[in-house]
Amino acid sequence: MHQLKGWQGVPVRPYSKLKGPSKGIYWQLYVILDIYSRSIMGWRIEDHESAELARELMDEAITKEGVDPNQLTIHADNGASMASHSVAEFLVNLGVRKSHSRPHTSNDNPYSEAQFKTLKYRGDFPERFETIEEARTFFAKFFSWYQYEHHHSGIALMTPADVHEGYAEAITERRAEVLKGAYQNHPERFVNKVPTPPTLNTEVWINRPSEEEMKESP
Template structure:
């Protein structure tokens, strides 16, 4: 074993080990303590004892404690021990090393589990998104391959949780149910209350008779019951008619055609505008002001806004006229809105037709068909400066003027690579993007060790969709066979 003695008994011997080089407290051997006590007692001149303590790096309390131990006759107590701590044995040292190693491994395991859980959530979310976009078969193949690699390293349960698989499905695929040729398929059980064939035919004949052919099953049931006859319940009558495909709609009822999902694409500003109206709470209960806002969905710029005490088609028509004028007279290709009374009013329709602007409307009862306007209203009303109530119409107009000026010219929008809507709308965002790239390049050249890869500013979007259609994967079989090699 290595000894760490510097002078006569100043530091007690230490055992070698994996942590023998760690910092150590100062300890004293029994021989050193006896020597200092003898020397201290032999000094009689004033100041000599103080000089000894300073030279040796001791306090007067050390002398008192050592003398008490010596007077008690506990010679073993003079062995070097840190104050308040027993001397560690070799077993204690090994136990401490193992404890610390166990803590390190436990912490590493916890970090790994957390990383796997985060990765599992991302994988499940990505798989769900791809399935919804039409890539079900391709997604299933990738997930199955990942499960085959992951299950031996973890467990079936952990792998299923991370990849979003059902354990029942996994076990069923491993052990599919086996059908034996000896046992024929079991016939379905017959409920004791089931009508026999004769009763069913009699009931159907009665339902289709001239007397009841134009009546519903409930009407037939009630009529027979009033006559003291009970053949079957209303549900049984409908079940028999449904089995014979005799429950078609016979009423002269208008049916609404299926609404086509609006699918709009903007690749530059002034192609698609979206507008809507929201309520602003007035000074007292029941009083509201109507905020009209029209946005460019590509640049996210609020092209124009107005606040009015009410909502109607004439105000909406004038609002759109003012929006085109505020945009320098440039009109969009199409305007999208929901199916509110103002949006579908005749004045608005006539104006858009006159300006040669296509109309697009949300489907009934589908709130997310107008996402840009809805998201913008949330940005407005969740603004920290947004008041709970407006004292007057003029108060609402002043606040909205300040908000929209800030929103267009200062707000860095996350949907357009953290540029302002005004810079994207007028085209200066590309110059700003180039300057951002230069700043990041200079920072990378000055301190490349601070980056995992060369930094780059977020990319500007090239498309803005309302209801983007699902992507279609073209397989080799779907490609034309007459293409030149």
């Protein structure tokens, strides 16, 4: 069950390569995403991939959110930074559970893939970034928009901030009242039924375990 202002599960996209000013130059984008609310828990852009950077980002995000690490599962791809011994040891010491994408399965994390599709299909996403500072400025604006303005189809057309901050139930109730009023005023516009707003899923999964595996887990 999702804990408000906490995380149900956290995919870490340890890095996504952003094209720099010329061929062969890339900036590395690290992102932590709560899969329930689709909220951005942390991000950074650096000039190299590093297990230490990934570890620092997770530590900062956990501290900032004030979350009990024992409730977390980190899902990551199989990149060198997230598969490293230092990150694995760090997560074990925190009590954080860890899972990885299946080998050679690039779309094993649909939540991160959806976020990056939203990013790359925006008209203002540049082909290249001239400097790392330019990339950081662009993503600061993008993630602010994504968090507070983007009404996501996967979370009942709410913003990630709405869900993460615990406003989803109140928003759904207000929407239901508006729809009820519309039906009462113009029932002919509807098919013999009071319209209802979309609702959030009660739980979400990446690679959901079988019933037997769930019974065996502590």
